[in-house]
Amino acid sequence: MESTQISDVPLLSCSEAIERSRKFRANYESKQTYLAMYSSIYGGITTDPTAMFIPIDDHIVHRGHGVFDTAAILDGYLYELDQHLDRFLGSAKMAKIPLPFDRETIRRILIQTVSASNCKKGSLRYWLSAGPGDFQLSPAGCVTSSLYAIVIEDQSPPSDHKGVKVITSSVPIKPPQFAVVKSVNYLPNVLSKMEAEENDAYAAIWIDEEGYIAEGPNMNVAFVDKERVLLIPKFDKILRGCTVSRVLMLAEDLVKRGGIRGVQIKNVSVEEGKRADEMMLIGSGVLVRSVVQWDDQVIGDGNEGPVSRALLDMILEDMKSGPAAVRVRVPY
């Protein structure tokens, strides 16, 4: 490869830089399409991906001082928007990021961004940052906290819901103070996911410092024990998933129907987890996914379990026709 002379690097005007960014985007294929972005920097929504940027002096970029959350879009409804928004505001508080707007305004901005995107099936992701201002560590010089939101179209083929394999993560778990915040500091999560992929597994599971099962890199876990009780690890040292919280409510119906005998939120040891009849991953991305193998241990009979399947069907049904508390209609 030829060495690049300093003089080869062009000095660009703003419009030339934008034009080159546009060409750069046009030259790569992304599996995801970004339909709309809101930014409090320009106080509006754009549908042009070239204008979907974050200032480099924003502390979310160079210090990781930001929090985020998501919500699925299905059939023109936002699923669990308020539940995710509550967690988002809780994360902002723990990260000591002041809100640039009140909750109602943030909610309105998010819904309007989805409306402008015209997306009927996809996901909404949003970030709150300490904001732009300088490259210091302290946010004292940030002009204002910033809010960003993006709408991503879902073009993935329907999932086959087949059971997956997981491994135990060798990447250390985040300390509880950080694990309970949905901050942008996802390096441990990324490395954990990569470790799983290197081992032909779907996810790597974190074990806490006391030896109890914690969570996956972007999902919670649950088990069905020999007494047909649904076991969910406690939430004091992990992220409280909105999906698993909803599963907990929906599971009451499964108890009434006799599908399970009850639900328990408790510390689950690795040994208990590995000898469970069923293991599953639960989160906004995976919904409910049966685990059929953990490390060398086959879980249950090695097939997708009936409780995992029932809970998946309940979540899918809830997304399609659940109550207004979990489905917010987008006015397009």
Ligand SMILES: Cc1ncc(COP(=O)(O)O)c(C=O)c1O
């Ligand atoms: C670390 C972690 N745990 C659990 C979850 C599941 O949360 P939710 O169901 O709200 O998607 C996520 C979601 O991304 C996560 O990042």
